[in-house]
Amino acid sequence: MMNTRTKIIGQAVPLLDKNIDTDVIIPQTELITVSKKGLGKGLFARWRYHDDYQLNENFILNNGCYKSASIILAGENFGCGSSREHAVWALLDYGIKCVIAPSFGEIFYNNSYKNGLILIKCQERIINQIATLACSNENNLLNITIDLEKSCIFLFLDHQFPFDMESRVRDYLINDLDEIKESLLLNEKIESFQKVDRKKREWSYFSF
Amino acid sequence: MSTLLDKIWASHVIHQFEDGFDLIHVDRHLIHEVSSPQAFSGLKDRGIKVKSPALTFAVEDHIVSTLPNRTVHTEPSGVELINTLRQYTEDNNIKLFDLDHRNQGIVHVVAPELGLILPGQVIVCGDSHTCSLGALGALAWGIGTSEVEHVLATQTIRQRKPKAMRVIFNGKMNSYVTAKDLILYLIGQLGVNGGAGYAVEYAGEAIDAMSIEERLTICNLSIELGAKYGFMAPDIKTIEYLYDREYSPKQKQWQQAIMYWQTLFSDSDAVFDKEIVIDVTKIDPQITWGTTPQDVISITQTVPDSTLYRNNNTQQAEKALSYMDVKPNQSLMGLKIDNVFIGSCTNSRINDLRQAAKFIKGRKVASHVKAIVVPGSKQVKKQAEQENLHEIFLAAGFEWREPGCSMCIGLNSDKVKPYQRCISTSNRNFEGRQGPYARTHLASPIMAAACAIAGCITDPRQMTEV
Ligand code: SF4
Numbered sequence: 001m002m003n004t005r006t007k008i009i010g011q012a013v014p015l016l017d018k019n020i021d022t023d024v025i026i027p028q029t030e031l032i033t034v035s036k037k038g039l040g041k042g043l044f045a046r047w048r049y050h051d052d053y054q055l056n057e058n059f060i061l062n063n064g065c066y067k068s069a070s071i072i073l074a075g076e077n078f079g080c081g082s083s084r085e086h087a088v089w090a091l092l093d094y095g096i097k098c099v100i101a102p103s104f105g106e107i108f109y110n111n112s113y114k115n116g117l118i119l120i121k122c123q124e125r126i127i128n129q130i131a132t133l134a135c136s137n138e139n140n141l142l143n144i145t146i147d148l149e150k151s152c153i154f155l156f157l158d159h160q161f162p163f164d165m166e167s168r169v170r171d172y173l174i175n176d177l178d179e180i181k182e183s184l185l186l187n188e189k190i191e192s193f194q195k196v197d198r199k200k201r202e203w204s205y206f207s208f
Numbered sequence: 209m210s211t212l213l214d215k216i217w218a219s220h221v222i223h224q225f226e227d228g229f230d231l232i233h234v235d236r237h238l239i240h241e242v243s244s245p246q247a248f249s250g251l252k253d254r255g256i257k258v259k260s261p262a263l264t265f266a267v268e269d270h271i272v273s274t275l276p277n278r279t280v281h282t283e284p285s286g287v288e289l290i291n292t293l294r295q296y297t298e299d300n301n302i303k304l305f306d307l308d309h310r311n312q313g314i315v316h317v318v319a320p321e322l323g324l325i326l327p328g329q330v331i332v333c334g335d336s337h338t339c340s341l342g343a344l345g346a347l348a349w350g351i352g353t354s355e356v357e358h359v360l361a362t363q364t365i366r367q368r369k370p371k372a373m374r375v376i377f378n379g380k381m382n383s384y385v386t387a388k389d390l391i392l393y394l395i396g397q398l399g400v401n402g403g404a405g406y407a408v409e410y411a412g413e414a415i416d417a418m419s420i421e422e423r424l425t426i427c428n429l430s431i432e433l434g435a436k437y438g439f440m441a442p443d444i445k446t447i448e449y450l451y452d453r454e455y456s457p458k459q460k461q462w463q464q465a466i467m468y469w470q471t472l473f474s475d476s477d478a479v480f481d482k483e484i485v486i487d488v489t490k491i492d493p494q495i496t497w498g499t500t501p502q503d504v505i506s507i508t509q510t511v512p513d514s515t516l517y518r519n520n521n522t523q524q525a526e527k528a529l530s531y532m533d534v535k536p537n538q539s540l541m542g543l544k545i546d547n548v549f550i551g552s553c554t555n556s557r558i559n560d561l562r563q564a565a566k567f568i569k570g571r572k573v574a575s576h577v578k579a580i581v582v583p584g585s586k587q588v589k590k591q592a593e594q595e596n597l598h599e600i601f602l603a604a605g606f607e608w609r610e611p612g613c614s615m616c617i618g619l620n621s622d623k624v625k626p627y628q629r630c631i632s633t634s635n636r637n638f639e640g641r642q643g644p645y646a647r648t649h650l651a652s653p654i655m656a657a658a659c660a661i662a663g664c665i666t667d668p669r670q671m672t673e674v
Contacts, residue, residue, distance in 0.1 A: 018524055019400055019500050023638040028619050032271065032285050034245050034292050046640045051626065077401045080434060081638060083336040084243065085353040103404060106436045107336055111352035168227035179354075180254070183362045186223055186231060190364055193222040193233060201219075203457035203465035204235050204329060206262055 006149045006174055008097050008118065010070035011142070013060055014131040020074060021081035022108060031086040039086055040093030066135075071144060073131050074101035076124065079108025088115045098146055100127055100153070113169045114179065118146065120153070120163050133159060148174055209477040211372045212441050213407045216347045216472070220330045222364060229366050235329035235346075236263055237359045239302075240315050241286065241293040242270040242619065243334030247357035248296035258300040260363040265324060266297045266304040267315045271619040274582050274609035280307055283620045300360075311454075313585020313611040316340040316553040320424060321587055323453025327442035327469040332356075332365055337553050337635065339430040342439025343423035345446055345472055347407065349436045370437060371481040373406035374474070377414035379489040384669045386563070387422035388555060388633070388652040390414065391429040392494040394486060396504040399518065403435030406482065409474060410440050414488045420449040421557045428554045429635050432501040441473040493668055496637045496650040497540060498528035503637070507655070507667045511538045531639055532647050533627075540649070540665045547630035548579040548660040549642070550653055551609075552616035555633035556584030558591050560653040565597045567657035567668065573605035574663025580607040580622070582614040606660070618643045631659040 030042025047059045055062050061069070072078075072091075078101040079087060088111045091099070098118040112119045122130075133155050134142045145154040148170055153161040171177060183190075198205050210218075223231040237260075239247075244266070251258065258264060271286035272278065280290055290307075297304040305311045311318055316337055319325050327345030332338060336350035351365065359365055377390060395402070408430050415423065423440050430438025447466060450456045457465045474480075492506035502518070505511065513536045517525035529536065534543070550556070550564050561583065573579045581601050583589035589611060592598055598608045615622040616634035623643030624630040630648050633656050637648040649665065658668035 017527070018521065021500075021636075021638050023636065023641050027640050027644070028617050029644070031242070032289065032619065034249070034288055036246055046644060051644065077404070077434065080400060081336065081431075081636065083334060083350040083352050085246075088352075103401060105434070106404065107350055107352055111354060114352070114354040166227065168225070168229060171227075179366060180250075180358050180361050183231065183358060183364060183366065184256075187362070190222055190231070190233075190362060194363075197219075197233060201328070201465075201468060203461040203468070204326060206455070 007145060007147050008070070009143050009145045010097060011066070011068060012071040012073050012130065012134050012144055013066040013069035014073045014135050015060060016073065016075045016127070016131065018075035019077045019080055022079055022084050022087040022105070023081055025079065025087040026084065026090040030090070031084060036089045038093060039090035040095070043090040043094040070095055070097045071146070072096055072099045073127050073135070074099055076102040078104050079112070080105035083107040085111045085115070088112050088117050092117055100130070102127065113172050116173060118148070118173055120146065120165065122161065122163055126161050130155065130161065209475050209479065211474040211478040211480060212409055212439070212472055213347065213370070213372045216328055216330065217369050219328065225366070229368050231364050232330055232367050234263070234332055234359050234363050234365055236265065236319070236324055236331045237363070238315050238319055238331070238333035238338070239264065239266045239356065240270055240333070240335060241268050241289040243353055244356050245289055245292040245296060247334070247353050247360055250357040251360055254361070256361055258302065258360045261301040263363060264302045264360070265319070266293060266302055267318055268293065268305070268307050268312065269314045269611070270613045270617065272307055272612040273620055274612045274614045274622060276610065278307070278610055286620065310586055313588065314553045314556065314613055316428070317556060317584030317588065320344055320420070321453065321585060323450050323456030326450065326456070326465065327446060328472050332359055336431045337428055339436060339438045340424050340428040340553055342430070342437060343420060343427040344450070345440060345442030345469065347437055347439060350431065370407040371405050373403060373408045373435070373482040373484070374480045375408055375410050375484045375486065376412035377410065377486050377488050378412050379414060379487050380417070381414055381488050382491065384493055384654055385491055386652040386654060387418060387425040389491055389494040390488055391426045392496070392501065392504045392650065393491045395429060395433050395501045396494070397486070398433060398484070400432060400500050400502045401434045403430060403433035406435050407437035407439070408433065408435045410438060415440055416443065419559060420445055421559045424557065425554055429501065432635055442469050493652065493655050495540060495655060495665065497532060497534055499531055499637055499639050501635070501637060501650060503528055504650070505540070507541065511536055511540065513537055541667060543629070543665045545577060545631055545659055545664055546628035547624050548573070548577055548656050549582070549615040549630055549632040549634065550580070550656050551582030551584065551614050552634035553584065554635045555653050556582060556588065558588050560633065561588070561592050561597050562595070564653040564657040565600045567654060567671065568604045568606070568661065569600045571604055571661045573660045577660055577663055579605065579660045580609055580615065582609040583611050585611050615642055617641065618646070624648070631656045631665070
């Protein structure tokens, strides 16, 4: 379960390629597990390591100054492709708390907030601006603040970038919601729906 | 003036939340060994059982060996996941098509052929290619593990209604052009993000003319368009396809079902949020050159100039070109290949195998090519063997395998070796999808068969069927 939080503060790493798919985020060789934990080492495995699992120093996450980054600045359609929730578990396990991109794969988007990974949709132009401001001087990365209550990204004191987030998603992230528990409370309504529906569409229920 | 999406959605809404999300009844929940065991453990922690086990079906497909005479232990890396799934399905009374079951196969191939998927239903599965099943007139989509847990617990899913898009494929397909070519072409036109936020209804003369198997291929790649859902209105072919299948409704319920299914179409005055018309007579056999399905060209075209790549995204084009080891303005024809994979939930049904076999018959796979055929299910395999298709493949030098996801995802030992080139009938040419550094070209079974014989990328129209 996630923790209640309204703000995160961290360093950002630019990974601005478009269409970074969940196969890239966590390759299939890394996801053979029944556990949600420990997947961080497989994050971006094909980019982060050479064939022999030695670190690829040229990959940006392995660059010393980005090692503690917890926010990814990404290109459009981040998380497209496979539904594997392992991609979200791997990002979180590695220490990523937030991804900012112009758009996201839909299944990945739903998977993320349910696990407390913050996804923020921002125009490409703004993401590039944040990358320039916060990641330009590699020796001196600046913290950026993401304020969920104010729906705003703060860089230093004079740069603010407001963003839109669905109220449901924000609620989920801030208030540690348990969707299954909520839906179970509607059990009576679910059962009465199914009773009526079964009369209308008996063929859908295997009663033969 | 409702779309088919409106009709199916409305008939499944249990509760509307203030925030625009709806609680939707789920008719069928399909599960497999890679994405679902973690969800069961969540249920166990809560001390609850699966709400509607009779509407839940499990298959072992992703991480199973496809070698002849396989057992669970032939693929050691899958043993823990499979045993976990077996335990949970047994504890919860869920029907499981395990490795030895006569109905085993890839979940999206098995579900339609058993009659598990019916028009007007809502179907979910922890797998993005669940959109395939929309071909039967259902609303079917892929979900993550947290959502799987929600469905197991409540037989419902909380979802925001997507926008409606209609893609009309007009005209008659050229010969040697298949459903796969049509959908790849569409992705090339709209891009891998072009369907994001939409449920896509496919319609038009070319769709009407297609078999259910071909429609499954079209819907399969909806997610590669960025659309979580793709579907077609049911018609007489759908009804004929479903008649008397193992889990199809029977007798009085079959009659009632048909009455209901006849109401499932978009009204003539229905308004779509987006509409695209494609002239299929313009479509030639397609093949991908890059690392996303939008990187696709006609076999007669050349690889695009990186400076002309989508929105001038030169950097991304160059990355894809270098990964795939192809050059701008290069024709793909004549490029030497190492592997051919005929299989996956996109193109592993009986008609796909028949099409490929027509090309293979009496010919030999080029000696440097490793070629495998992996039927989508045990039923497909059995049917193919009854028609002696396996003899044709084996005589040509193909391997004839047991059903599973295989080289589509390389979770088992069916991988493309690093830097090798593979013509694949699957749906994803992502970096590393078929194995680390593997170079994947997506194409139809016809193209794959022709390339296997030629030993290089070739235009199937230059090779006559035997
Ligand atoms: S065949 Fe490939 S795309 Fe289809 S379900 Fe299996 S892994 Fe997924």
